[in-house]
Amino acid sequence: MERVYNFNAGPAVLPEEVLLEAQADLFNYKGMGLSVMEMSHRSKEFQAIIDDAYARVKRIYGLGDDYEVLFLQGGASLQFLMVPLNFAVEGKEANYINTGQWSKKAIAEAKKIGKAVHIAASSEDRNFAYIPRSWQLSDNPSYLHITTNNTIFGTEWKFDPDIPEDIPLIADMSSNFMSKPIDIQKYSLVYAGAQKNVGPAGTVVVIIKKSLLEKAIPGLPTMLDYNIHAKNGSLYNTPACFIIYMVGLVLKWIENFGGLKKIAENNKLKAGYIYDTIDESNGFYRGTVDKEDRSLMNITFRLPSEELEELFVSEAKKNGMIGLKGHRDVGGCRASCYNSLPLKAAKTLSEFMKEFQRQHG
Structure with a gap:
């Protein structure tokens, strides 16, 4: 059977070269006699796989030692909770620009855990048909959060918000992650579900400035603490091993593409x-x-x-x-x-x- 042209919004199309390479390795990975799906996440072989994916993310975006890369579970939806839990500090407001359904979900999660939320701008007045060109931050913002591409309504940020350098800029980039060059230094934290541009569903890639990690609220539940995951190289718990392997293959494809x-x-x-x-x-x-x-x-x-x-x-x-x-x-x-x-x-x-x-x- 010939393959169809897959216009699904996610889980989405994968490069054929990647699928074929994974197929060849599926039963017997590199002659090891087992699949990546059977491999211990504590083995040196899997450590090499996750290290490779980590290095490729850094290389593609030109990240320096001031950034950490994490491969977590729960998708972008869990990040809606983790971001305010870690960085919406008492006495400050979590600022959001509302450009669609996923922005609204992120805002809702921050409110559910009792964080002070300020809507800096919104395009809901025209059913999210545009990206706001102006916004009003609160007096004491913890951060500004944007959704850089809106899968449901079909809008995309073509510019980076201009905000004071001391205010962390945080972005849900799930659906346009690694689709174009960006000035990554403007962002303190970026997260993206893999299932759009860099792999199958099952992991989220998080890019975070180490200086922001240092400001995270202490004493959080273990699995919701960015610092725990960073200190353990995304291996505090059993990660989505096969998905991370697939992400690494897609990242290699991106590099080979140019x-x-x-x-x-x-x-x-x-x-x-x-x-x-x-x-x-x-x-x-x-x-x-x-x-x-x-x-x-x-x-x-x-x-x-x-x-x-x-x-x-x-x-x-x-x-x-x-x-x-x-x-x-x-x-x-x-x-x-x-x-x-x-x-x-x-x-x-x-x-x-x-x-x-x-x-x-």
């Missing part, structure tokens, strides 16, 4: 095919967000009716393209074009969209 600069160029080409088709359709396809804030990762659009949208998704599947139904909270259609999606997939979708319009427009 790094983040080449990845970004390819992502712009892919999104361009689809956005151009939307813009040239005379309204048959309608983008749902402001053009300047369009995500390169998650392209959201509507058709003239819900019936046509259902037919579009159904016909696309018959033509080997899956995952094009919009999120259940907003409806419509969504094409997720993560790093691993082949350029040919975007071209094929563009051609299908034009043909679908000719038949039903």
Whole structure:
């Protein structure tokens, strides 16, 4: 059976080279006589795997010794809790910019544990169709938290918020992590679920400044304490061994591709095919967000009716393209074009969209 073009928002498409390498190693990893899934996380062989993934994250983003990299469990959703638990100190306010569903979930978690929360800006007034250009921090902020790409609504930060250097900038980068070069030094903490751009579901990559770690609230429950995980090299408990191995393979693929600069160029080409088709359709396809804030990762659009949208998704599947139904909270259609999606997939979708319009427009 031929592989489909996978436009799912996550778990998402993986590079074919990575899948084939994992397949070859699945039963007997490097001649060891066992799978990575059976390997002790305390073995020297797994230590080499996690060390390699750690080094690749640092190399790809150009991180120095002032940053720590962690591979944790619980996905970005647990980070919504861990961030305020560790860094929203008493007498200060946790600041958030609300740009969609995942921002709202992060805000809700901070409130659940009794932290003082300040909404510095929000795009909810227009159903999250844009990224705010201005914000008002509270008088005494613990940090500012943003969500750099919004998978449900299809917006993406194209700039880094300009805030005072003494205020930690924290970002949920789950859906555009490693999709383009960024000025990582502006961020004190970045976290990302692996299942969009760097691996299967099952681990979250955390990049954190050591200077921020030093300011973490002490005495936290063990598994929710960043310092515990950092001091134990992400091995305090049994980690998601096979997922970390897969992340390492994807990171190797990113480096072999040419790094983040080449990845970004390819992502712009892919999104361009689809956005151009939307813009040239005379309204048959309608983008749902402001053009300047369009995500390169998650392209959201509507058709003239819900019936046509259902037919579009159904016909696309018959033509080997899956995952094009919009999120259940907003409806419509969504094409997720993560790093691993082949350029040919975007071209094929563009051609299908034009043909679908000719038949039903």
